Amino acid sequence: MIGAGAAGMSAAIDLAQAGLKVQILEARRWIGGRMFTKHDPAINAPVELGAEFIHGRPPEIWQPLQEHKISISEVDGDNWCRESDKLQPCDFYSEVEQILDKMDDTAPDESFLDFLHRCFPDSPDERLQRKEAKQHALNYVTGFNAADPAQVSVHWLVQEMRAEEKIEGDRAFRAERGYAALVEIFREQLTRAGVDIQLSTIVENIRWSSGKVDLDGSDANGNFTLPGPKVLITVPAGLLQATSNQKGAVRFIPELPPQKHSALEKIVMGKVIRVTLVFRERFWDNLRPAPEVPKTLSDMSFLLGDNDAAWFPTWWTTMPKRLPVFVGWAPFRYAEKLSGQTESFIQQRALETLSRLLPIELPKLESLLEKIYVHDWQNDPFSRGAYSYVKVGGENCPAALGQPIENTLFFAGEATDITGNTGTVHGAIASGKRAAKEILHASPHS
């Protein structure tokens, strides 16, 4: 098996528990992949560099956490928006919902931007509220999916919305100790099931024929070749799309059939830069949105910027936990401008944006900053992006990418999820479980 992320670990657990001998080759020095939690000793709390929220109540995550008595808390608090240079409570949700509800997967597929222009054309007598709601809908689709609105498929977004409805996906939760708690549960189960995990082991070639696989790669001891009857590939789509001279790229010998390449052409790795700012104190406890407003910002959960929030349009706190932490989220175009930049560049842009959105001067904010956490997933050779979305006409591509080949090559990972949850941890786990079933059902010589 290649990759010890959510998909690889969950597949390995199911396969080993069913009696198969499983070995995982993982390029990184850690397991978990894009579940990547650090612990900040100053605030004694987890800081997520990858996944943070549990979207809704997916059994793939809730069941193991509840079995291990890990407490799960729901995100709550006030949402504030900066509109027309004023900080005010956000009140656009129902109008945005009305827009999103108009998406239809029985009409021909189109991009979200085309849908918006077609169904809600700009007009001089358009209400200001509708104009703002359209912008928020655009920001939501871009932010949540890390997607280019001119490319992302409406059919795929509808599938995603339907899947979310089944699991109360409009609610968001966090586990005590963050996603590290889930990784620890998986680690324990892998150990108990006798799965062998080789870390710092990069697979470069998959040489295969029906019923036979040789994996070539490198580890601390140099180059290796590992033979086996089957392989489950769980690397992110970005690695399957990389050219063979790029680090982490996986090359198939012989090449994958054309259907896989067509599927990969319609799947995009979305881009995100997320920054976590740890401050000395919760300075916003005493901030008021304007001098005449009695309520402070102390219950702030989300903070949404207007178009002036040039670098990080979305922010959130750790509510209901009252930690001195702000997280900034820069998707798509914003991420493109920040990716590859130094940490101090990102820090400066984050602080500038926050001081523009909140009534606090930049020097004061700078003086309160204790620590910053950032991970550039776009430039990480083992992810090559944050998480995947699907382009117009590609709604069946996650399924096509996940299709096994000759009962020898099997595929999992969030980009292959067929439950409408691509781009999430629970989608990745579901894909791993689906692939484990396929392997268990595959007859060895067919």
Ligand SMILES: Cc1cc2nc3c(=O)[nH]c(=O)nc-3n(C[C@H](O)[C@H](O)[C@H](O)COP(=O)(O)OP(=O)(O)OC[C@H]3O[C@@H](n4cnc5c(N)ncnc54)[C@H](O)[C@@H]3O)c2cc1C
């Ligand atoms: C910034 C960010 C925020 C996110 N927020 C959320 C969120 O709030 N909620 C949510 O549900 N999801 C979120 N996600 C998405 C979620 O993290 C992923 O969908 C999920 O973790 C993917 O799991 P996976 O097993 O498919 O892939 P991965 O976790 O990427 O696992 C694949 C593994 O393959 C390894 N690998 C790659 N190449 C090779 C190679 N050549 N040889 C050997 N090993 C290799 C990688 O190192 C990695 O460990 C977020 C992701 C990011 C980046």
